[in-house]
Amino acid sequence: MKPLLRTPSxxxxxxxxxxxxxxxxxxxLMAAGMGWIITDRYGHEISRDTxxxxxxxxxxxxxALAIREALIHASTQHITHICLRTDSQVLARAISKRRRPTELYGILSDIDSLTSSPSSPFLECNVVFTxxxxxxxxxxxxxxxxANFIMGLRP
Structure with a gap:
């Protein structure tokens, strides 16, 4: 298994x-909209998606779903070294410490597989709170x- 660096600093x-x-x-509505923006080390945007x-x-x-989707997107961009920034301290801590609360078990297992399985496209993945x-x-x-998703749900 590839080593995975997951440190706050x-x-x-x-x-x-x-x-x-x-x-x-x-x-x-039990509905979510997710977004992510990928930038280089200088802050120049590489891609974004929802x-x-x-x-x-x-x-x-x-x-957690937003992080999983962002990782899938990043893998299609041939990114090998990524630092995920989330404003959820609880989630950043759960991913970094590989804790899987029951409600998030499946999603966090997917994230773990995407970042640390032998077939992972990522050589390094950090998850930090922002x-x-x-x-x-x-x-x-x-x-x-x-908002756009909800508009599309209405008849």
């Missing part, structure tokens, strides 16, 4: 890209995605 190398993720969740999903039972689950104030663009992207 690390030194990025020339290959490291950064991926800010966020999710917006509507409890009444996804939406129904039957999401919590805000934390929505955040304050909400520094995650604004990903937050706006996820909220916009959710």
């Amino acid at each position: 690390f030194t990025p190398n020339d290959l490291t890209v950064f991926c800010n993720t966020d999710a917006a969740w509507r409890s009444d 996804a939406s999903q129904l039957n999401v039972t919590s805000a934390c689950m929505a955040e 304050p909400r104030s520094r995650n604004g663009p990903a937050d706006l992207l996820s909220k916009s995605c959710l």
Whole structure:
């Protein structure tokens, strides 16, 4: 199994890209909008994308789904060194310490497989907490995605 560096403080190398993720969740509809933005070490945008999903039972689950989708997207971009930034301290801690709360067990198992299985496209993956104030663009992207998704659900 490939080693996986998951520390709150690390030194990025020339290959490291950064991926800010966020999710917006509507409890009444059990719907989530997810967004992520991938940048190089200088802050220049490489790519961005969104996804939406129904039957999401919590805000934390929505955040975990956003990370999983961002990793899948990054793998299609041939990224090998990634630092995921999330504004969910609970989730960053759960991923870093490989703790899997019952509600998130499947999603966190998927994330673990994407980042540390022998067939993983990632040579290095860090998951760090970023304050909400520094995650604004990903937050706006996820909220916009959710709003558009909800509009599409209405007859």
